[in-house]
């Protein structure tokens with residue numbers, strides 16, 4: 001029986017074999033403190049590829065050292081990062097998965113030594129450093145860093161780039177009025193707050209022809225913050241600017257209480273998909289094949305991003321296939337024993 005979860009998905013010349021995406025998840029395991037992949041990362045990502053995930057998106061990977069959440073984040077700010085990333089890509093692809101990388105800058109949520117940077121000098125909370133308000137020069141430097149990172153991602157052989165515009169990190173801080181109090185062309189109206197992301201997208205697209213995703217937080221969960229209605233407008237602009245898919249998360253812009261339940265963010269992916277007419281990914285407590293199938297078949301999203309369930313079970317796609325009473329092809333090494 002044909003199942004939407006196991007149907008291919010093509011954007012540009014990249015075809016995913018199914019709709020299951022490993023959601024980007026920081027492992028804080030670059031113990032070298034210089035952004036380089038370690039053995040752990042190879043085991044971690046390749047096992048999900050053997051588990052038949054269609055697209056593996058590497059965790060938030062910093063475009064500058066000051067843009068790291070912690071000093072154990074992965075980095076792509078230096079050409080020297082390319083070699084190991086390229087090796088990882090080759091190994092993941094042996095199992096038929098495609099690869100993506102989430103390009104990130106932590107903004108005011110960075111916990112590294114030295115100054116940290118944000119659109120405005122407003123700290124996340126009383127335990128965090130107060131960031132420096134970015135000058136125009138800082139802004140241009142950071143946009144260039146995203147572009148250089150995209151060039152390196154291409155050299156390393158990634159199929160997809162995802163720009164991290166969610167969870168209260170730098171790009172999200174420009175988008176939200178709660179974190180952006182600028183009076184120049186990068187703050188004020190919705191359109192002006194979009195400008196930084198727009199310029200990042202343009203800079204990336206100058207050097208990257210492949211599929212481009214952006215992850216957003218579609219609700220600030222704050223009375224003066226953004227809601228999904230604002231993100232429908234942002235998504236329309238992103239579509240005009242050449243973004244292919246919006247990966248729809250929510251929250252973490254300011255401290256806020258979030259009611260978390262199965263599929264709690266799916267309605268945002270659905271609203272953006274249907275009102276901005278752009279493809280979306282749904283994420284957040286999606287843990288079963290049936291739940292994923294419901295989302296896809298009802299046209300609520302185009303891809304299913306799975307986070308913690310894939311930490312619990314790297315082979316989750318096999319379980320989802322079984323639940324949906326369908327077959328998936330295992331790696332050749334497993335095939336002989338498959339029907340026992």
Ligand code: FNR
Nearest residue numbers: 023024025026059060283284285286306307308309
């Ligand atoms: C995350 N999440 C996350 N999101 C993101 O955009 N970039 C990241 O690097 C991380 N890092 C991260 C680390 C860990 C350990 C977890 C558990 C989560 C969020 C993640 O991608 C996903 O959106 C949420 O976990 C919700 O989906 P699940 O886990 O309910 O499927």
